[in-house]
Amino acid sequence: xxxxxxxxxxxxxxxxxxxxxxxxxxxxxxxxxxxxxxxxxxxxxxxxxxxxxxxxxxxxxxxxxxxxxxxxxxxxxxxxxxxxxxxxxxxxxxxxxxxxxxxxxxxxxxxxxxxxxxxxxxxxxxxxxxxxxxxxxxxxxxxxxxxxxxxxxxxxxxxxxxxxxxxxxxxxxxxxxxxxxxxxxxxxxxxxxxxxxxxxxxxxxxxxxxxxxxxxxxxxxxxxxxxxxxxxxxxxxxxxxxxxxxxxxxxxxxxxxxxxxxxxxxxxxxxxxxxxxxxxxxxxxxxxxxxxxxxxxxxxxxxxxxxxxxxxxxxxxxxxxxxxxxxxxxxxxxxxxxxxxxxxxxxxxxxxxxxxxxxxxxxxxxxxxxxxxxxxxxxxxxxxxxxxxxxxxxxxxxxxxxxxxxxxxxxxxxxxxxxxxxxxxxxxxxxxxxxxxxxxxxxxxxxxxxxxxxxxxxxxxxxxxxxxxxxxxxxxxxxxxxxxxxxxxxxxxxxxxxxxxxxxxxxxxxxxxxxxxxxxxxxxxxxxxxxxxxxxxxxxxxxxxxxxxxxxxxxxxxxxxxxxxxxxxxxxxxxxxxxxxxxxxxxxxxxxxxxxxxxxxxxxxxxxxxxxxxxxxxxxxxxxxxxxxxxxxxxxxxxxxxxxxxxxxxxxxxxxxxxxxxxxxxxxxxxxxxxxxxxxxxxxxxxxxxxxxxxxxxxxxxxxxxxxxxxxxxxxxxxxxxxxxxxxxxxxxxxxxxxxxxxxxxxxxxxxxxxxxxxxxxxxxxxxxxxxxxxxxxxxxxxxxxxxxxxxxxxxxxxxxxxxxxxxxxxxxxxxxxxxxxxxxxxxxxxxxxxxxxx
Ligand code: GPU
Numbered sequence: 001x002x003x004x005x006x007x008x009x010x011x012x013x014x015x016x017x018x019x020x021x022x023x024x025x026x027x028x029x030x031x032x033x034x035x036x037x038x039x040x041x042x043x044x045x046x047x048x049x050x051x052x053x054x055x056x057x058x059x060x061x062x063x064x065x066x067x068x069x070x071x072x073x074x075x076x077x078x079x080x081x082x083x084x085x086x087x088x089x090x091x092x093x094x095x096x097x098x099x100x101x102x103x104x105x106x107x108x109x110x111x112x113x114x115x116x117x118x119x120x121x122x123x124x125x126x127x128x129x130x131x132x133x134x135x136x137x138x139x140x141x142x143x144x145x146x147x148x149x150x151x152x153x154x155x156x157x158x159x160x161x162x163x164x165x166x167x168x169x170x171x172x173x174x175x176x177x178x179x180x181x182x183x184x185x186x187x188x189x190x191x192x193x194x195x196x197x198x199x200x201x202x203x204x205x206x207x208x209x210x211x212x213x214x215x216x217x218x219x220x221x222x223x224x225x226x227x228x229x230x231x232x233x234x235x236x237x238x239x240x241x242x243x244x245x246x247x248x249x250x251x252x253x254x255x256x257x258x259x260x261x262x263x264x265x266x267x268x269x270x271x272x273x274x275x276x277x278x279x280x281x282x283x284x285x286x287x288x289x290x291x292x293x294x295x296x297x298x299x300x301x302x303x304x305x306x307x308x309x310x311x312x313x314x315x316x317x318x319x320x321x322x323x324x325x326x327x328x329x330x331x332x333x334x335x336x337x338x339x340x341x342x343x344x345x346x347x348x349x350x351x352x353x354x355x356x357x358x359x360x361x362x363x364x365x366x367x368x369x370x371x372x373x374x375x376x377x378x379x380x381x382x383x384x385x386x387x388x389x390x391x392x393x394x395x396x397x398x399x400x401x402x403x404x405x406x407x408x409x410x411x412x413x414x415x416x417x418x419x420x421x422x423x424x425x426x427x428x429x430x431x432x433x434x435x436x437x438x439x440x441x442x443x444x445x446x447x448x449x450x451x452x453x454x455x456x457x458x459x460x461x462x463x464x465x466x467x468x469x470x471x472x473x474x475x476x477x478x479x480x481x482x483x484x485x486x487x488x489x490x491x492x493x494x495x496x497x498x499x500x501x502x503x504x505x506x507x508x509x510x511x512x513x514x515x516x517x518x519x520x521x522x523x524x525x526x527x528x529x530x531x532x533x534x535x536x537x538x539x540x541x542x543x544x545x546x547x548x549x550x551x552x553x554x555x556x557x558x559x560x561x562x563x564x565x566x567x568x569x570x571x572x573x574x575x576x577x578x579x580x581x582x583x584x585x586x587x588x589x590x591x592x593x594x595x596x597x598x599x600x601x602x603x604x605x606x607x608x609x610x611x612x613x614x615x616x617x618x619x620x621x622x623x624x625x626x627x628x629x630x631x632x633x634x635x636x637x638x639x640x641x642x643x644x645x646x647x648x649x650x651x652x653x654x655x656x657x658x659x660x661x662x663x664x665x666x667x668x669x670x671x672x673x674x675x676x677x678x679x680x681x682x683x684x685x686x687x688x689x690x691x692x693x694x695x696x697x698x699x700x701x702x703x704x705x706x707x708x709x710x711x712x713x714x715x716x717x718x719x720x721x722x723x724x725x726x727x728x729x730x731x732x733x734x735x736x737x738x739x740x741x742x743x744x745x746x747x748x749x750x751x752x753x754x755x756x757x758x759x760x761x762x763x764x765x766x767x768x769x770x771x772x773x774x775x776x777x778x779x780x781x782x783x784x785x786x787x788x789x790x791x792x793x794x795x796x797x798x799x800x801x802x803x804x805x806x807x808x809x810x811x812x813x814x815x816x817x818x819x820x821x822x823x824x825x826x827x828x829x830x831x832x833x834x835x836x837x838x839x
Contacts, residue, residue: 028111057188063234070243080823082331083154086137088132088136088338089141094126097145097487131164134565142482146482146484152818159304162183163179167179167180168643170643175617177608194229200303201306204394229249229251253273324364331821332369334446343441344393344396362406365445369445371442373670381437383436424467443465452670459712479820480692481810481813492681496655513812522796522799542560543555561601562660564602565672566604566606567614570665578770580639582735596788617641620641623639654674662686663777665715668768684784685705690712692808725762725769725770735775
């Protein structure tokens with residue numbers, strides 16, 4: 001190593017120096033400097049976006065020392081590190097979160113005010129990187145926030161999609177997709193690191209050879225090579241110096257390849273290949289809980305996984321740690337099976353590129369990985385056709401065959417009398433066309449396997465992964481999801497947060513269990529009054545927003561009943577719709593009926609190819625169009641579908657909710673995380689015994705939770721008996737009336753065909769058992785309406801919900817992962833304080 005020129009040695013890192021000070025004067029000066037030197041504008045012609053960018057750079061400058069110091073500390077200490085591999089990271093806007101975590105939100109607000117600017121308006125400018133679909137991607141983002149806050153060395157690895165989740169528009173009640181150009185006005189939060197680019201091989205064939213030491217080796221001769229270019233984003237923890245890295249890979253054509261084609265005169269061919277290579281990181285697959293099995297998706301998976309594992313090896317080399325210690329240096333958490341090819345890829349790197357023996361490589365691999373499963377839905381379980389695998393990843397297929405053979409030898413020893421176990425557990429599905437089962441690969445290659453809520457982990461053990469549980473019971477361990485209170489309380493609901501801090505001090509933000517202390521205020525009239533007032537004010541703001549953007553007047557005193565999540569039949573937005581139609585029918589039958597005024601709000605995207613989900617959106621809009629205008633309703637009901645639900649919009653929605661709809665068919669929602677975010681903001685839940693709802697109810701108390709519907713066991717039993725939804729339709733008069741009203745074309749300008757596919761499915765199949773749960777849901781909703789009238793009781797229930805949500809902080813979840821799987825403890829980052837004399 002060369003000794004750097006002494007003039008280039010950095011001065012010790014200090015936070016509060018002239019350039020990156022956190023006081024208002026320094027912030028203002030830095031902001032104006034950035035406006036001038038980065039945006040190239042004088043204030044008088046700057047746009048709001050220029051101001052946003054100038055502020056973003058001002059904040060970024062204040063992250064950089066912490067970020068570099070964090071990396072330096074980890075390097076010097078050779079810290080054990082979690083690598084969180086995920087095809088999705090749904091981060092949400094950075095600016096507000098960074099202001100909170102730096103502890104300068106209020107000062108920046110004042111600094112902007114002194115410059116005649118409004119911080120809220122600037123925050124609105126930020127386009128969020130929508131690099132995820134829903135819960136799974138957002139969970140990854142919450143976990144990165146908690147890892148930084150808990151000072152856990154970690155790297156998030158994923159794909160830098162050029163187009164994230166599509167932008168949703170609604171036209172004539174239908175979802176329209178538009179491409180998401182999140183990079184269009186510049187993205188100040190990332191730093192490209194082209195010097196750490198890595199090659200990824202694709203396609204071709206393998207050859208056997210004997211190396212100079214007489215060892216049997218395999219060489220993979222790829223069809224082509226794609227380069228992965230890392231783009232790093234600092235993720236600062238809350239009130240700590242730790243800023244961990246999110247490293248996202250962008251695909252670029254390998255230069256050498258261009259050059260060959262260029263030399264042979266095929267310029268257009270070379271450019272074409274470049275385009276094909278760059279396609280890999282072009283677009284996020286917009287499916288949630290569905291695997292489409294597309295070639296490009298498998299390419300995305302191997303691309304980011306290979307880049308990330310090669311990057312880990314480079315880091316070890318840089319720290320001079322021998323590769324034999326890979327599993328001591330890193331633990332690799334796989335977010336679902338999307339990165340499960342990592343098991344084969346690490347084997348390949350260790351054996352083919354680093355000359356290890358099979359046993360040595362397998363010993364390392366199976367001590368490195370842990371696998372989180374996020375769904376039981378069969379349509380989401382990833383399987384890749386053998387032919388496709390062989391075409392794109394011939395070497396990995398050989399390795400998987402070898403892994404499988406050795407694994408099946410163990411199965412044979414374990415179950416000598418049960419030959420069917422071999423085909424059941426095999427990594428290769430040979431029941432028809434042959435497939436690679438990614439969940440099986442993940443289970444065989446991991447030291448730890450978890451579901452995301454207690455029920456889900458139990459159902460995994462009984463069902464989808466039962467055989468693996470029998471064989472490796474100690475690998476299984478539940479990890480109930482959590483969400484970050486920094487974003488979903490402090491940032492999104494500052495008034496509630498302030499009211500809480502005034503009562504119990506500020507520690508709850510990092511130790512959410514401390515919310516318990518609020519219980520002693522549940523009968524305090526001042527606190528109750530303030531709590532109610534906060535909710536009311538936020539509801540009124542949302543009402544104003546809706547008036548301005550949708551031209552619909554809603555009553556802030558009505559019950560805000562909200563279902564915001566991806567649109568999916570198992571989540572049963574259409575059950576919610578059936579309740580609305582039922583209420584409407586009651587009003588039509590008796591216009592003077594007493595009902596609690598309600599505003600039904602929906603938000604969420606449907607996968608572009610999921611026809612039924614899109615029809616559900618159309619149905620909700622169609623019902624809204626009629627109900628919102630019908631004078632008989634007299635404004636007692638309003639129904640709105642709010643378009644383009646995103647993290648940014650979610651932050652406005654959670655604080656405004658009175659009632660949170662968590663009504664999936666029991667056994668289908670692995671955990672849910674929106675359920676937690678609503679409850680933390682003082683909404684009550686109407687929900688089934690599914691996913692984390694069960695644990696939320698246990699925590700908040702059954703008397704503070706609106707439970708309805710079948711249990712998962714009852715769902716299975718009913719299915720086994722032979723479920724006939726038509727019987728329910730015929731015997732339940734309100735259900736029949738609701739269905740008939742939709743079928744009649746009443747909500748579709750007389751068109752009786754429009755909703756027929758949806759109604760047919762319900763009447764004759766009803767896979768998600770809406771009809772079986774209909775009456776219980778209606779009764780429960782009616783009860784909710786009554787309780788809402790009792791303002792004191794409702795307020796009490798909401799306060800107790802907030803007070804008892806401590807368990808659902810992602811900090812708790814990350815601590816559990818650290819203790820049970822990762823064996824990693826905090827590494828504090830020290831930064832010298834500023835003292836003017838030291839300059
Ligand atoms: N989830 Br698989 C997704 O958001 N997308 C997926 O493709 C898969 C799972 C969700 C689960 O549906 C939800 O119940 C869970 O809370 C979330 O992952 C995080 O674990």
